[in-house]
Amino acid sequence: MPEFSIEQERYELFEGPAYHFTPDRRDFLKLLGGGILVLLTLEPEDAEAQESGGRGRGGRGGGGQAMPENLGAWLHVREDGGVTVYTGKVEVGQNARTSLVAGVAEELRLDPKHIDLIMGDTQLVPYDMGTFGSQTTPRMAPQIHKVAAVAREMLVDLAAQQMKADRSALRVENGNVVNQASGKKLSFGELSKGQELSRTISANAQVTLATEWKTLGRDLTKVNARDIVTGRHRYSPDMVRPGMLYGRIVRPPAYTAKLQSADTSAAEKMAGVTVVHDGEFLGVACADSSKLAPAAAAIKAQWSTPTPQPNSNDVYSYFKAHVRGGVQPAAEVTDTGFQERLLSKLAALTGISLF
C-alpha cells in the first residue's frame, strides 16, 4: 500500500505578491475623496511573522509622499464624517466584521453604524495573505485599533486648531469633538471636510486600555445582521458578472484515480452547455446553473482504479496496522505519563510539536 503524502495547504504554496501598492498618498486621498487617511506600516519582523507580509520596494521615490511599504491596514475619515476601514481579512462566519468594527468604534468613540469595513476587495484593500489560523484578532485587530486611535487624535488636533482650544479640554464622543469648557462641538464631518491629511504610523501607536473600553467587551449586534435576515447580503455565489458562466467539475470517484477517457458528446449537445476537457481536468460550464448537474451526469468518464485505500469504515484498523513501532500494550494507556509520551510520539511521527 502506498505511503500517504500530506496535501499542501494553499498558504504553503505562497510565493509573495506579484505587485506592490505604490500610489502617491495624495493621489490616494483624491481617489478616496478627501478627508483624513491613516496608514499603518508593519515593522519588518512583524510583516515577516504575519500573513500581511508583502515586503518589497514600496514608494516611488517621491519624497515624503510616497506610499510606505508593508501596509497593514488603512482608515479613512470621509468628508461626510463617516469612517471607512480597509482590511484584507474576510468574514467567513467568525464575526470578524463585527469585532473589527467594534475596535474602530471604541477608538473613535463612534456608533458602529457610521463605520464601513471593506473586507477582502483586492482592488481596494491592503495586501493580506489570507484569513486563516485565528490570526484576525491577534494580528489585524491591533492594527485597526492603532489607525483608529491615531485618526481620533488627528481629529482632536484639528478641533484644537479650529476652536483655538487646548487639546486637554477636548473630548471625543458620538462623532463629535466636544470642548468640555465651552460646550462647543465640531462633528467629524466638519473637521474632515476639505482636508487632505494623511499620516503613516508604525506599530507602536497608543490604543485605549482595556480597562477603559466602552464598546469592546460588551454584546454588540452583528453589524450586518439586517442584511443577512433580509437576504440582501450578497455572498460570493450571489454575485453576477457580465458574461459569467457557472461551472461544475466532474470529479473522480476515488482519491488519485486518473481520467482515462471521457465521452462528452451528450453533454455537448445540451443547449448552452460548454464542456471543458483539458488533460485530466473535466468540467462543464453554463449560464444557467440548473443545467450543470444534468450536464455533468451526461458525461461518461472512465477512471483508473487506484490501489485500495482506507475508508471511514476501516481507517482505525489501517492506523493500527501501520503505526510505526507497533501498537503499545493497553496497560500503558492507563499510566500517568501516557499523554506526554503520546504527544512526543506524535511529534516524532509528524514533526509537529503539540506541547
Place this chain on the structure above:
Amino acid sequence: MELVVNGRRRTSSSDPERPLLYVLREEFDLTGAKYGCGEGQCGACTVLLDGEAVRSCRVPARLAQGKQITTIEGLEHDGKLHPLQEAFIELDAMQCGYCTPGMIVAGVGLLKKNPHPAEAEIRRAMQGNICRCGTYPRIVQAVRMAAQGGSHA
C-alpha cells in the same frame, strides 16, 4: 410563464421545468434563497408557495404558477421586519448567515400553520434545514421568541 413573487407579477422566459430556485436567483436576481446542495437536503433554498415551505431547488417553476411565491426578500414590509427576522437579529441566531434566509422562511412557514409551536414541534419542522455553523439552539429560541411576541407570525 407568469409568476407572482412577493406580491408582484413577473414574467419568466425560463423553461417551465427549470427549478424555481434558479428562476428566482438567476432570472429575477432574488439571491436571498441560497443554493446549498441542489438536492432538497439542506433547506437553504426554502421559499413559501401559498404559505407552505418548499425546497425551491426541487420544484419546477411551472408548479409555482398561480401561487403566491414568498421569498426572504418579501418578508419585510415598509421597512418593518417580520417578527422572526427581528428575533434572529436580537438573539444573533446566525454565524455566517448562509442558511439564515432558508431557516427564517421555514420558520415563518411553520408559524403560519402553528402560531405557538412547542419546542419539539419547532425541532421537527426545522430538521430539514441544515446549519453548518451549528447555531441550532438559538434558531429554536428565535422561533419561540417570534411565536411568543407573534400576533404577526
